Amino acid sequence: MNVPVHLRPDETFVLNLGPQHPATHGVLRVKLTMDGEYIVHAEPVLGYIHRMHEKLAEAGTFAQFMPNTARMDYLHALAFNHGWALVVEKAAGIEVPERAEYIRVITVELNRIASHLLWWAAFLLDLGGFTPLLYAFDDREQIIDLLERVTGSRLTYCYLRFGGVYNDIDDEFITGTRAFIRRLRGRLPRIYHDLVTHNIILIKRIKDIGFVSAEQCRRYGATGPVARGSGISYDVRKNEPYSVYPEFDFDIPVFPEGDSMARYMVRMHEIEQSLRIIEQALDKLPGGPVMGKAPKMLKPEAGYYYSAVETARGSLGHRLVCDGGKNPYKLKLRSPTFSNLSLFGEVAEGMLLADALAFMGSLDLVIPEIDR
């Protein structure tokens, strides 16, 4: 889209996108000031699914908040479980056995693949293609079956505990996961790349659309595939390693173009890297217990603690303030999508509406995570 756009700010109308709209991936409202099909000003309005997670954290104990973490970003719920478990384990000084760390990594990476598959399906649905959704959901059902064996839930997992995980994995899970890795590796080049990634319609719709520069990412605090699609090599698993990620050999895909195609390619490559991590974790899986020693009623030492984990959407931070009591005194959830969406207003100016929706899809939004 290199044609210069001359906007007429005196001949505009206001168009309301959402909160009920198939393309907004949840209840997001965007107040668009339009000049014909071009956007003059875009203002996202949030809060339509604000569910008071930070207040509920203060109201209950540390353990009582664990189910809430899954409801924020339900697509990568295990990573949200992980972030909360990490910060409380830091604050209370709880040790996690090695087998539990490996199981955490395997399940979190499986969930990351499921999240990227659903993003892929929803993104293409926005662009007008329905069939990829059926293929992606097929693979996603395989992952959900595996995780359901172990965690008991299909979507909103509450699997991690302070000190480990509550249920061990069995041999059928391990053979099932290996079979899934083989299956997905076979399907990725044929179905995902031949059918969709190299499709001329997709390329024309998302190449050179929604350019985000690296400096914009820094000024708005965008992390995750949005930053990696703009040439910034930042992944919490490599830059601020936690759990047993240093044991694995995996790459961080970085694409410098900054357009929607780059963000798309980052996520597709991340699926392959996650498969690598899961394979290595299954090979190196040690024996031992899956729960460490943790007191029944946690009362961490007073102080300010922070933990960062890499979710499918970016760096999730938990800023925890403890006062020595059994409830958290204050929990600030640093949501990656909140920061990613804040650059929408600046980037969407001058874009065609259809391109702006393609750009929004490439940002991978999950609104309950923004509104918490």
Added chain:
Amino acid sequence: MGEENVPTSVVQFAQLDTLLNLCRANSLWPMTFGLACCAIEMMCTGGSRFDISRFGAEVFRPSPRQSDVMIVAGTVNKKLELAVRTLYDQMPEPKWVIAMGNCAISGGPFKVKENYNVIEGVDKLFPVDVYIPGCPPRPEALLEGIMTLEEKITGKRRWPRVQAGC
């Protein structure tokens, strides 16, 4: 109090009504009203494994004016309340509402003392026909909810009820 048959329209077609109800029940067009986590299970139900299309309900319409049933999948907020009411009013008769998930039934995990923002159940806003509990309910539960709604519309159940223990 006893059961009462309240006619839904002024004009009654007698036997033709049975046929019309059968047609309506087997082609329920839901409105895409996935708000939160339950929306993903609704999408899974639309996928090929659980296949809501066998029940005629795969045509999710974005516009309320073209849909029969509003599946409220997710939490309704004080900020969203007016929008939800407007959407319900915009749906043409005959219309039904399925409250999917604990949040839509009663506020779910957010029905606590500190609740300042969540509406505790969509039946506070408009009448609900079928409640599907779960957090989130399995796709099979949503299909059972659709079948219960069909039973409510036609008076007959399409699938035999599964008995536990056999």
Added chain:
Amino acid sequence: MDLTETTRAALAALFPGAAAPAAPATGDETTGSAAEPAPLGVSVLDPARTGTWLAVHCRPDQVVEAARILDGQGFFLESIAGVDWPDSGQMEVLYDYNRLGGATCRVLVRARVARDEPVLPTISSVFPAADWHERETFDFYGIRFEGHANLIRILLPEDADFHPLRKDYLP
């Protein structure tokens, strides 16, 4: 000099005349309980224990200067959070900064304001990310950010008349 040292040296400009700190401290250093808030200054923390490399406790009017120093060093704003300390009649605002790529160094900048009149200057001129974060802090606590272009509610309904995350709020 490694990244933590260069950043600490740059931030020390906020407190001219202060002595350099001793060995890295544990989480106790930034214990901001109502009884004894930490003194003004820059402290080096243990990242394995607290997740933070440096902590700066500054006056409310110094937050913009701190943001400028960190922007000059190439940091990004990770989050802004408010904390309500009703027992000491204060509210606190926590700013988290981090590096986007390369070595990590998380910096926590804290400032305390009076609880009945919580006012701070905005840093949205330095970091546009602060726009939405400050609106959220205002929404939850009622802390006003002077100079903010659009300080309206972001998550609660526009006509809400309460600040829910204050400790004395119950619906």
